[in-house]
Amino acid sequence: MGTRLDLNGKSAVVTGGSRGIGRAVAITLADAGARVTIADRSDALRNDGLSTSDVIRSRGGHAESVLLDISSSPEVDATMNDIAGRHGIDILVNNAGTIVSGTVAETSDESWRAIFSVNVDGTFYCTRAAIRHMLNRGAGGKIVNIASVSGLRANQGFAAYCAAKGALINFSRQVGIDYGAQGINVNAVAPGFVETEMTAMYDASIRHALEAQTPNGKWATPQQIADTVLFLSSGLSDHLCGEVIAVDGGWLVGTPVQVG
Numbered sequence: 001m002g003t004r005l006d007l008n009g010k011s012a013v014v015t016g017g018s019r020g021i022g023r024a025v026a027i028t029l030a031d032a033g034a035r036v037t038i039a040d041r042s043d044a045l046r047n048d049g050l051s052t053s054d055v056i057r058s059r060g061g062h063a064e065s066v067l068l069d070i071s072s073s074p075e076v077d078a079t080m081n082d083i084a085g086r087h088g089i090d091i092l093v094n095n096a097g098t099i100v101s102g103t104v105a106e107t108s109d110e111s112w113r114a115i116f117s118v119n120v121d122g123t124f125y126c127t128r129a130a131i132r133h134m135l136n137r138g139a140g141g142k143i144v145n146i147a148s149v150s151g152l153r154a155n156q157g158f159a160a161y162c163a164a165k166g167a168l169i170n171f172s173r174q175v176g177i178d179y180g181a182q183g184i185n186v187n188a189v190a191p192g193f194v195e196t197e198m199t200a201m202y203d204a205s206i207r208h209a210l211e212a213q214t215p216n217g218k219w220a221t222p223q224q225i226a227d228t229v230l231f232l233s234s235g236l237s238d239h240l241c242g243e244v245i246a247v248d249g250g251w252l253v254g255t256p257v258q259v260g
Helices: 020-031 052-058 073-087 109-137 159-182 204-212 222-233
Strands: 011-015 035-040 062-067 091-094 141-146 184-191 244-247
Touching (some): 011 020, 011 073, 020 035, 020 052, 020 062, 020 091, 020 141, 020 222, 035 052, 035 073, 052 062, 062 073, 073 109, 091 109, 109 141, 109 159, 109 184, 141 222, 159 184, 184 222, 222 244
Parallel strands (some): 011 035, 011 091, 035 062, 091 141, 141 184, 184 244
């Protein structure tokens, strides 16, 4: 591993790190040497020895799991301040998110607010808390937001989700240019279709059609998303500021034209 991918001595916080992309990200950052805190509503409650922090420790890494509802601003501030006080915060990965389907006419007030309270508000609260710490310390930092290609183009029947991920993408751009001069790199990853519990909702016929529309013919693994997050968390990304990297097998730029 090149020295600029070495995260030894760094402290990372990963929200929503109990499964899927977040779990892969947390393990990957720990394997690169970071001390990782998994902050979400479930990982710290596992008692089967298979929480993400347990897995990391079994691999020789350093990790802990803490309970956090990112939709609560006071809870985020208290938790992030505690983590910063004990370990510092060099890297924040805003991975926690939720999804709901439905057109505008089909979307309730409750569903709309639920999507935005986690995907947008929660990312804002965590980012603000981390940046305040990074500014006070004066040593810069890395923030990676997990967005979606659904924030870069419309996705029929997912009005609230697309709107929230679109807001998250422009938030990443804005924060990136606001704090780049202070050495805080804020960027986003926009996954396409990924092999996770969340995408298990698609039946075989829908999945086949989506794979056929993807230039490389397959979905990403959580590890492939995590590898991009590792790059954005490392010294290799020091000149990236407010960027959005689509990791989607070419789907966004090369969806085949359907003929016949």
